[in-house]
Each structure stands twice: as structure tokens, then as C-alpha cells.
Amino acid sequence: MECPHLGASVCLAPDSAKFPQGSPSSWCCSVCRSNKSPWICLTCSSVHCGRYVNGHAKKHYEEAQVSLANHKKTEKQEKIQHTVCMDCSSYSTYCYRCDDFVHLQNLENSAFAADRQRKRKLLEDSSLNSKLLKINGSTTALCATGLRNLGNTCFMNAILQSLSSLVEEFRKTLCALWQGSQTAFSPESLFYVVWKIMPNFRGYQQQDAHEFMRYLLDHLHLELQGGFNGVSRSVILQENSGLSGGSRCCINGTSTVVTAIFGGILQNEVNCLICGTESRKFDPFLDLSLDIPSHFRNKRKNQENGPMCTLPDCLRSFTDLEELDETELYMCHKCKKKQKSTKKFWIQKLPKVLCLHLKRFHWTAYLRNKVDTYVEFPLRGLDMKCYLLEPENSGPESCLYDLAAVVVHHGSGVGSGHYTAYATHEGRWFHFNDSTVTLTDEETVVKAKAYILFYVDRQAKSASDKL
Template identity: 45%
Template sequence: MSGASCSNTISLRDYFLKHFSPNMPQGGNPSTQGPRTRRTASLGEVSMCTEFCYLLREIWSADSSAGAISPDAFFTTLCKAVPIFRGYQQQDSQEFLRFLLDRMHTELSTKNSNESTVIWRLFRGILWNKVTCLECGNVSDKEDPFLDLSLDIPEKFVQRKNKVEQLVHPCTVYDCLEMFTEVEELADTERYECERCKAKQRCTKKFTIKKLPDILCLHLKRFRWSRMSRSKIDTYVAFPIEGLDMSKYSVDDKRNNIYDLFAAVVHHGSGPGSGHYTSYAWNPTASQWFNLNDAKVTTSNGDAIAQEIVYMLFYKRRRIRATARQVELLSLTTPVSTPSSSVASSPVSSPESPSVSVSGLTPPLSGEGGEGGEGDEGDTSEPREIERAKRGRNDITATTPNHTDEDEEAAEGSSGSGIGERSMESVRGIVKRGRGRGRGRGRPRTKL
């Protein structure tokens, strides 16, 4: 179901449908060539990007008469590229996502001889790992790239057995982020060798997010492994549908750090080796949430999603617009000859416009605070605002100038390509391989 979430990542989808060119006959397309099969994929070279592109073209094709789509060719290529996914056993959705993104990044970087691929531009963030020696105080730090953040659920919430207490005072995704970024003393088996002491000493570790990605994937660690057993953590974790504020956990204050949910993955079952994955996806064209359950696609809503015990959350960075104060500062730094044209070209939100709801969830207060949201004039000094205004309107009107706003672009549609011309009701669900039909009978199947 991580694959379904990727197919609903609008920027990634549009790249493969509009800009990526797989090796196929001139003018060919899936509707004229027929569906991709395991044999079709096995006869060609192993290319996850090519098969992902073919699969997206089938899913988002304007012709919906074929019904559900079988990703046989995509799955065959995946098994050739990553052998651990062979067979029909239950596989982890987050592991699949990491392998898929890493493999596609490798293929694209080899093809373009450039590290800056669409995968890294959208999903790649940077963690700042700070280690402090408790003997001499020496501090060493390094940068670690990430494609998703794996968050532990605090033990104090896991130990709760009262379901009412879990609902009244639930664990939130902010509690998980607090635990991820707090100072932690490493165990004896994990000690670092201090450069100054020249020996392994007691030390602490702290993660800080140096750079947030445009697409933020949060993975909640719900599975535990021990020598004797494997178990699942069913603790409910509350999360915002709109307005996830990451400002407190990032040192990057030059960009907007507010995110909105566009997809979620839910695991149904008692453990990591069994069960079933479903997902939710937001379709901006239809302005509707959809629940994807194999070949069955039904409409849903934010309230239903907020009640789920989610496994993975997919957020996209919100595009902000200029406030009245920022427009005023911009006009002060604009040449007198063309003040009206410069201001008019910048999209302006009304001062009376209500702020977007955060679905009742706000991050814990920080002593230092973070970059305020839209309209928080008190959080930014005037000289700093003027400096930003001098750098141009792009710094005010959009935090991600290299990428267009996903919801607006999808709503506008794309004539000629078939993108945006149909709602998710006509988007065929990705059906799993045909073997072992029915839950609980036969060997578990791989869930994509």
C-alpha cells in the first residue's frame, strides 16, 4: 500500500507521466499495447522506474473500462531488483517504500549522472546527529540523509490498557517527535569512541532535523521483535490532517514547516508476519479522500482517517501566500515606478481570512519557538522581514519555488495527458497477485 501512496504523490506522479520517457515504441501507450505482464517484465532489463511509469499510466489513464489493474510486471521487476520480496509472505510496507525510493533514485542518478533526482528533491531530508562525550564534553556531529522518519511510540502510552484513557488523553505524533529529538544516553554496547579521549566513553546523542523534505514520510514503529516472539503495538496515536507543525524540530527557519496529510497506510492484523494493508489517499481533483483496499475503492473523510491506528503517514509541505504585512514591506522595497504591478503580481490572502484548522492538535510549546505560521507577525523582526522582501516575491509567495502547488496543479488538470480528468472513483485499485485469494487461506501474499 506504500506503492498506492506513492502513486498519489502528485509531484512524483506528474514527473513520471510528463517528463520520464521509458523505452517504448513511438506513440505507444498502455491502452494500445495491452497490459504489462510478468513475462513482459522478465524479458526486459530490470528498471523500477520504467515499470513504475507504466503502472502509473495504467492507473491514471482516462480509460477506466478495464476495471482493476494487476501490478504483475511491476512486482516481477521488484523481485528481480530486490530478491527479499520474492514469494508470497507478508512484507513490511515501510521496508518496501525504502527499497523502492532508493532503487529509483539509483536508476535516475545513473541515467542523469546527477545526485539531484526527483526522489531526493521530494523525499530527502537531512538529520543533524550530535554526540557529546560525558567525560570530556567533546562534541562531534555529522549529517545523515533520510527518506522517512521512524518514530518510537513512548512507552508510557504503550503501557496504557484503558481504552477510554487512550481516547481522552491520547498519544500524539508530537509526543513521538519529542521522543525522537530528545537527548538520549547511549547504552554500553552503542558507545562512540571519543576523538579527544581516544577511548569509548559514556555519551549522549541528539537528533535535530537540519532540512525537512517537501514530502515528509512518518513511520510509527508498531512492531517489536524479541528472541522468543514478535508483537504489534496497537496504541492509538493522534495526528493532524491539516497543519502538522515541524518548526520546533527543525533548525531550518528559512522555509515553511507546515505540512498537510495526503496519504496514510494502515496495517490490519496481529503481527508483522501476517495481516493486511489498506491505505487512504487524498485526490485534489475530486477534493475527496478515498480508501484503497485492494481492488475496492470507496470514498472516505478526514474524521474516519483520524480514528485509524495508522502505520505510516505521508505529509506534503504547505504552500504559503503573502500576508498583508509582507506585501506592505514588499511595496516599500519596490521601485517607485512600478509599485502596483509588483504587488499585484503577488497572490495575497485577505487579512480577514481564517487560519487553517490544525484538527485540534498543536505542537508542545518551545522555549525558543519556531518560525510562525502564516500571519504571525510578532515572531519575525521587521529588519528580517524587509531582508526577505528584498530577496524577491518568490521567498514570500511560495516556499518551494521549484515545485508547483500540488492541489492547484491537479485541480487545473492537464489536457492531452489524461491527468486530472477523472476522480479516484474511476481510478482502478491496484489488485494483488492472483494467488492465495481470500484472507486467512493459503500462504500470505506480498502486500504492495
Template identity: 30%
Template sequence: MGATGSKLEKALGDQFPEGERYFGLENFGNTCYCNSVLQALYFCVPFREQLLEYYVNNKSLADTEENLLTCLADLFSQISSQKKKTGVIAPRRFVQRLKKQNEIFRSYMHQDAHEFLNYLLNELVDILEKESHAAKGDAENSSSPSEKVANGPKAIHENGAKKEPLVTWVHKNFQGILTNETRCLRCETVTARDETFFDLSLDIEQNSSITSCLKNFSSTETLNAEDKFFCDKCCRYSIASVDCGMIAEIDRIPHMRDPCGMLMWGEMEPTTVLFWGSELFVFLQEAQKRMKIKKPPQILVIHLKRFKYIEQLSRYKKLSYRVVFPLELKLSNTVEDTDSEYSLFAVVVHVGSGPNHGHYVSLVKSHNHWLFFDDENVEIIDESAVQTFFGSAQEYSSNTDHGYILFYERLGAVSSEGVIF
């Protein structure tokens, strides 16, 4: 380990970044999925800085209830405060907490790095939200009765409007907003529904690129046959009397709930239900829908769906497809008119031919240098070496090292606090 550290320091020489630390992470038996993601997050500089700030502001972490956030903050603090520039650290406390908290990660079986990343980010958000609510509760309890009366209604509503959900620094770094647009082909009405995301999971094809995968993600899909759309504006009900067999078409009343709460809508499918002794038919419309990025995140995480379930085989198969991911990415399929520019700074790589076994490593860009993290080992690599992890152009290849999770940093973006990332 010492030899590895000295080798890295020698390779960087005078170019070793001041104040930076490059430490490998000990593997406790198939914890490479965890180590690779943690390295990518550590070199996500705005996330690291805010996590370390959280650690400083909560110096009594040892006296508080242990959770994944406190363990992660402690680990990042250990790395950043090391006197040595390189070496190995054992993330024992974090891994133990992870296994204690989620039984999925307790076994020594091969785990999924993307599943771990998703779980970790959502867990950090839950912890921060609980801490914020607890702090507000303590503040309310410590206030005088007159203050409670004055502040009571505002706790729920502000100027008659419902308060916005809490936005944590995890949200500010990783959260983006998608808008699902559906256009009725009969009346041309467009219905939009927003949803948040921490990462984009993209379907992949052989000899493709991230740009083409993103275009496919935002491509227009026609809803017809059994997938027709219920349009609030022009869809109609048709009632057939059981007694006389007559059919009468009635318009949907805008902004009205289903009559008597008796109507049941299926997943984009026509349904027939009994309504006051009659049969009610729902007439749906053909429509077109597409997914667009409404608000790009500061840190864009792209998950390449390399593991696909094959029905004929009744199991998952790894897709070793060659998917080119650029060092600089322009995100053009957005609601915004201007393109969002991103720079690649980390790649989590899956090594292996199948989904149920293999290894994870990570590539990280730090201070214009590319580094290769393989658990305890850390090496400097050429930028050109990144393209060897695009995938294989042929179905059968000896190369089993494929980019799986990509981390892009938005260029020139300004946070709500005015900090340029």
C-alpha cells in the same frame, strides 16, 4: 468491478475531479503490501507527475532494458490514460519484475509494506543514477579529443572541489537530512554528523501522538558508562610502560590519524591495545547526543514501528497502540528556526493482529476527498473515518486496523525548479 466503479462515480457525482482516475489494483496473492504503497505513491502528485514526465521523455521504454522504474512508469501511465474514470488494473508486469529482481518478495508469505517502500525508492534512485552516468559517458565518448582534454579535469573536480552527488527527482521529493549532534560534557564541543533519509521510523507508545513521537525521536540522550564518547578535542591517551609500570598521559594531536595506524577504536567503548611494547588506554568522555532534522523533505514519510521483537517470546509482536496522527502537522524539531507545515495525504494501514499475517489497505486524499483503496475495491469515505485507524487504546481490542506508514506533503514548499508542491 463495474458496479464498484459506477458506485464511486455516483457518490462523487459532479464533484468527480476532472482528469483524475481512481483505479483499484488486482491482487496476485498476498500483493496487498505492494498495492497499498503504489496507491499512496500514485497520489503523491509531484512524484506522479515527474514519473509520467520520465515516461514521456523515454517513449522507447519498450526497447530499453526492463527494470522497476520502467515498469512503474508504464503502470502509472496506464492508470492516468484510462478512458474510464474508475475500474481495476492488473499491475502484473510490475509485480513480476519485483519478484524476479528480489527473492524476498517471491513467496506468497505476508510481506512488509515499509520494507517494500524502502526497497522501491532506493532501487529507483540506483536506476536513475546509472542512466545519468551512462548518458554522461555517451556524451564524453561522442565529444572530440580537444573537448575531452578541456572537460576531463572538470569531470572529477570543479574549482578544486569534489562534485556533489547526483540528486534525482526521487531525492527532491522524499529525501531529508538529519544531523546527529554530540556535545562533550567536558569541553562543550559539539560534533555534528549529517545523514540522509527517505522516511523516519518512529518508536511508538500507548495513547501517544505523532508530535510526541517526533519529540522523543529528537530527545537528548546521555552517553555514559560503557557508552562514553571519544571527543577529538579533549580525549587523551594514557601509555603504561610494560617495563616500569609508569603511566604518562599524552594529548591527542589534532587532525592526525591514529599513530602508525595501530590504534583500534571500538563502538563508543574504551579499548586497550599494544603500542610499541606498552599498553595504550583511551580515556572517553561523558556526552549528550540528539538527532535533529536539518532539512525537512518535500514529502515526509513516517513509519510507525508497530512490530517489536519480544525477547521473552523470541518473536515479533504487533503493537496496536493508539497513536494519533493529525491531518495537519507542524514539524518543529528542526535545525531551521521556522516550523515546517505538512498536510496528510495518504496512510498505509496494516489490518491484523500479528506481524506475520494480515492485510494492507490505503487511505488517500485526492482533491479534498478521502478514498479507501483495498486492492480492487475503491470507496469514498468521510474525513472523520481516518481517526478510526489511529489504533487501540486497550491492549486487547477487536479493532485491528492501524495506521502504519503516513505520507505528508509539505505546504508552500518550493522545489529547486521553482514548482510549488
């Protein structure tokens, strides 16, 4: 954005003696001493923490406006000071009066422009060697760019880095990930927007990558659909919060690029065990959440040589006929009361990109424990035909899927640990670990304990490659 407050607010020279001692990464808030998300005021050089730590940077701006309001002669000039601050590690710049990030190219006339260009040149030069990798004896340029961790934001980075490799529409949107123009892209602007529209993800605590992905796709779909026009975001969130995972996205409305890519349809069949009445319902979905079968979860260490859990095992567990327990009695319209019943899922329509979420976190008593069981998954040729409602209407290639990306959770709990991602781009596999991107191989990918798997329809991919 164009910020009109830069000229009066940026009063520090790059070599200013007012700067705190040490490197910017070691600076901490002058009030609470926190070293998380430090921001420096470009008027007075004071360092404070960001709004989602303890908010002292914003308080500094607010207090400055109150104290300066008494100086009538210079009020117009002074009130626009202390309004611009800069992230001490990424150099992202924010204006409180505009309430938005300021693109750094707009700082060309400010005192920091030359210093920033010098530091960027040093970073690019120092990273040149790390961007060249030896593959089969030849030197190949590494085109991928990482995402900086802004403080336990690896859950967001892993999802964005996975989505970037899936389809052309998302590659265009997230093209910065493949520019290879800097050591790491810092997504503060995106994360700030996420915080504004998704309050659940505010702060710097670890979050669930799958939950973030669902919120991201939900909001993207609703905004593309025009769902926020004249309607409060909080109202939409409240209305959607009670819906099932498959129908939370209002897919029955106007189609968007989200539903065109990730949207599929499930048929839910429920049969009353008393009178035999059958009920059918169609549910749209953007992803499928799959249980890891209990007999694989409970396998003891001395049974490690037993059968290995595979992705088809999880899919069969999802679609197999299941008798509902006493807490899930079905309201039979013929019997006119709740009865025991069976349930079965069929896939009525497959999406272009099939997102499979493995349920690795389960509540036991008051704890949410992780299921660390390895699940074997195919890199190519995942056949979904046997899970279709009408497989005879599908062509031989229309049900085959090839792996595009994997999100992995490292650690023991959903509120801790770390997320990384594997993604394929132009026939090569990359491992994304926040700002670090390394070239890897298929053997490493298949050994990962997957949390989220993204598969692309082979037929749709072949058609898009020809365009």
C-alpha cells in the same frame, strides 16, 4: 513488448473443450494442486503454478523443449510451442523465450483476442454502477482504480496507492491508478520486476510495507542516478545493507526525483559526558522512523481514558536529548576511548514530502510483536518548525505539512495481516483495499491506526498547484 512467438504458440480457441472444468479462479496446478498463481499453457491448455510458488509452469516449458528437440524435421516450428502462458485470473500473458510479459494488445490476431475483449466489456459494464457514488445528494464518478492482490501483495499495493496521490511526478508514473478504465489494474509486470531486482520480496508470503517502500525508493533512486550501470545489483545491495536507514540511499550522489521529493537532512549531535567534546554529523534521509513512546505503549485497558499518544509526541521522542546506554558507548576522539554520551537529532533540511514511519513492530525474545496503540495525527497543519536546526530562517508557511496518504496495517504481526491505504486526490479521500476502492471521509481517515504517514509541504504544494 512485441513477441514473435505468439502465432505458433497460441493454439487454443476461446471455447476450447480442452479447458479444465469450472471457472479459471478455481483451476489449480496439475502437479502440486496449488491454487496460487495458476497459469495455463496456450499450446496444450495444461495448468501449472507460477515460478514463485513451485515453478511448475516454467518446468512444463523446459520439459517441452527437451522432448521436442528430438523431432529434427519440425524442431524449428515445435520449439516455439509451449512458450506462452496466461494468468488464469488476470489474463496477463508471459513468454518464456522472450522472458517477459506480453502486452495484451499484441494478441489482436490471436484466438483469445475476441474473448478477452468480450470479457473486458462485461467487466466494464458490470462495474459502471459501482463507480458511481452519492455525495451530498449528487452523483459523482469514482475515478480511482484498484490494484489486484496477486497473493499477499497488499504491502506493495498499499505503498503504490499511497505514492500515487503525492506529487505530479508519481501521478504520471502511476497514472493507471486514476484512469478508472477497468475494475482493477493487475500489476504483474511491476511485481515481476520487483522480484527480479529485490530477491527479498520473492514469493507470496506477507512482507513489510515500510521495508518495501524503502527498497523501492532506494532502487528507483539508484537507477535514476545511473548507479546500476556496470555495477552488479547484488554488490550495491551488500554495500548498502550495513548502512543506517537514513543513509542507505546514497543521497550524497547525483540528485534524482526521489531525493528532490523525499530527501531531507538530519544533524546528529553527540556529546561526550566526560570531557564535553561535541561531534556533529549530517545524515540524509528519505523517511523518519518514529518510536511510539513506551508510556503510551504500556497503557493498560483501565487507563484508556488517560492522555492519548499524538504524532508530535512521537516526533519529540525522536528529537529529544537521549543518553546512550552501555551498549552504544561513543568513541571520543579527545578521550581516545569509548565514553558515555548523549545524542540529539535536529532536522537541518525538510523534504517536500515528509514520510513518517511509526515503529509498530518490536522484537521481544524470539517474537516480533505489534504495537497497536492509536496515534492521533493531524490532517492539516503539521508544524515541523520546532524540530528544525535553524527555525528562525524558515518562513511561516515553509514548515507546515498537510496529510496526503496513510498506510494502515491490520492484524497482529508483520508476517501476517493485511495492508490498506487512504489517499487524497483532488480534494477527496479514497480508501484503497487492493482492488476495491471506496470514497471515504476525513472522520474515517483520522481514526485509522497509521503505520506510514505521508505529509506534503504546504508551500511546495501551493506552488505546484499554480503551475
